[in-house]
Amino acid sequence: MIQSAPQIGFDRYIQLDWMAMAIKVRAGLATLDDLETLLDSAGLGKEAKSKTRTKLNALAIEPRNELVAFIDRGVEIFSPQDDCAMTAVFAWGSAIASYPYFGKVAEFSGRLTAIQGDCSVSEIHRRMSEVYGDREVTKRATQAVIQTQANWGAIERVENGKRLNRPPQRKVSDEKVIRWLVEAALRFMGKAMPVTSLPTMAVIYPFQIDQSLPYVLSKSDNIELRAEGPSNQFAALRS
Incomplete structure (x- = not known):
């Protein structure tokens, strides 16, 4: 049997200010018309705007059923802060999940x-x-994600975009934010992970967790800690 390449899904450049507006729409602090105005000001054509809206819907405004509670917890945490650094954490967690x-x-x-x-x-x-296969769509989608990550402050494009520099990590100290970000990473991984490995997971490389994870995660209603052996502790999503 010939296996098909995995589905790509994310193939659009998404600006951080668009995500900030999408959070406000989900939180009831802005309207879809406000989002439309913002996208229009970016000069997007009709097709590009439609595809961008589809991504913003999935990331914040109308998430998939299995992610509704997760996204809503994030919106509750991040919408009152209205801060670029915090918006970037939400955008990242939502995107990887x-x-x-x-x-x-x-x-x-x-x-x-x-x-x-x-x-x-x-x-x-x-x-x-x-x-994902050596296809043109793979190249376009990867380029869109890289461009998006750069706009979100995770990486810097240098040498005419041919290389990526990693800026200093952003410290994340708020316990609620840490639990939400770790949950996002666990959703991406799809399996339990050693607690000791969570702070250095490559998928959340822009952020430095500045708290003791066993203590912070022990207060989560959505993540459970499992002891496997005398000194191994794993974190997993609650079923």
């Missing part, structure tokens, strides 16, 4: 920049082609 493709690009970006602080864009394209 909603779109495995975004998460996979993030994971490769995190791994490849972990040692020296930078990597070539071509290396990310090669890794993604190995997973």
Whole structure:
């Protein structure tokens, strides 16, 4: 049997201010007309605006059924703050939980920049082609995710966009934000993870968790801690 390439899903450039407006729409602090006006001001054509709205719907405004409670918890946490840094955390968590493709690009970006602080864009394209197929749509989608990550402040594009630099990580100290971000990472991974590995997971590479995770996660209603052996503790989504 010939296996088809995994579905891509995320193939649009999404600006952080669009995400901020989408959060406000979901929270009832803005209207869809406000979002339309913002997208119009960006000069998007009819087709591009429609496709962008589809992504914003999935990320914040009309999430998939299994993500509604997760997204709503995020909106409750982030909408009152109206801060670019906090919007970036929501955008990242929502994207990796909603779109495995975004998460996979993030994971490769995190791994490849972990040692020296930078990597070539071509290396990310090669890794993604190995997973999703060496197709033009894969190249376009990967480029869209990279451009989006750069707009969200996770990476910096240098050498005419051919290389990526990793800026200093953003510290995340708020317990509610940490629990939500870890939940997003667990949703992307789809399995229980060692608690000790969570702070350095490549998929959340832009952020530095600045709290003791066992203590913070022990207060979560959505993540459970499991002891496996005398010194191994795993975190998993509650079923």
